[in-house]
Amino acid sequence: MILLPAIDIRGGKAVRLRQGDFAQETVYQDDPLEAAASFVEAGARFLHVVDLDGAREGHPVNTEHLKRITRELGVAVQYGGGLRSIAAVREALAAGAERVVVGTAAYTDVEFVDALLESWEPRIVIAVDVRGGHVSVSGWTKSTQMLPEDVIRRLQQRGAKQFMYTNADRDGMLEGADLDEVKRISSVVRGRFLYSGGISSAEDLRALRDLRLVNLAGVVSGKALYEGRFTVPQGMAALADE
Numbered sequence: 001m002i003l004l005p006a007i008d009i010r011g012g013k014a015v016r017l018r019q020g021d022f023a024q025e026t027v028y029q030d031d032p033l034e035a036a037a038s039f040v041e042a043g044a045r046f047l048h049v050v051d052l053d054g055a056r057e058g059h060p061v062n063t064e065h066l067k068r069i070t071r072e073l074g075v076a077v078q079y080g081g082g083l084r085s086i087a088a089v090r091e092a093l094a095a096g097a098e099r100v101v102v103g104t105a106a107y108t109d110v111e112f113v114d115a116l117l118e119s120w121e122p123r124i125v126i127a128v129d130v131r132g133g134h135v136s137v138s139g140w141t142k143s144t145q146m147l148p149e150d151v152i153r154r155l156q157q158r159g160a161k162q163f164m165y166t167n168a169d170r171d172g173m174l175e176g177a178d179l180d181e182v183k184r185i186s187s188v189v190r191g192r193f194l195y196s197g198g199i200s201s202a203e204d205l206r207a208l209r210d211l212r213l214v215n216l217a218g219v220v221s222g223k224a225l226y227e228g229r230f231t232v233p234q235g236m237a238a239l240a241d242e
Helices: 032-041 052-057 063-073 086-094 104-108 110-123 148-157 179-186 202-209 232-239
Strands: 002-010 013-018 021-029 046-051 076-080 099-102 124-131 134-137 162-167 192-196 216-221
Touching: 002 032, 002 052, 002 232, 013 032, 021 032, 032 046, 032 063, 046 052, 046 063, 063 076, 063 086, 076 124, 086 099, 086 110, 099 104, 099 110, 104 110, 104 134, 110 124, 124 148, 134 148, 148 162, 148 179, 162 179, 162 216, 179 192, 179 202, 202 216, 202 232, 216 232
Parallel strands: 002 046, 002 216, 046 076, 076 099, 099 124, 124 162, 162 192, 192 216
Antiparallel strands: 002 013, 013 021, 124 134
């Protein structure tokens, strides 16, 4: 499993939110490139970059920061936030994203999903963001009645093979992962998925590793890294097979 340090960009700064609440924001770096550089210098090989402004606006806002990170650091980046059109996805890929994370539009526009998978399937990750057991969209600002398992099954039928599952209720709370939830999602995913939400320590990462889920490809962590709960090398070691 790989560790993906998270860099959430809002207003040109690297921030973290509590449970996706824009009113509960902590600024960790004035320049997202500095945050990215610190993770890469510590050994990170893949970053998860989120355009929070884009998620709210419905179109990419911070692709210039994506360009700076990929060009200056030469690191693989997974980028999401506001990617709700073919043009937006193409823009993110052209800006240097190795993979793009698509959420809201994936649930509402079948033709959009089909076009994405036809053109860039290995580089498409479907975001499954969950609040109160149901899928949440539009930058976690709108709830739906969709169950995550149903969404995953439906998108797999259309050819989706990569997912990112986030427990929004735990995100930024440093309460640890819900291991039963992770196992339940693993039983549905036929391809591979990443987990995000609530990671607080290297012990949380080891607990995920010890589930021995062959389709759990990696873990995204933000706040715990920024606050020094563990380092990038410690996180990578915790996820490595013993």
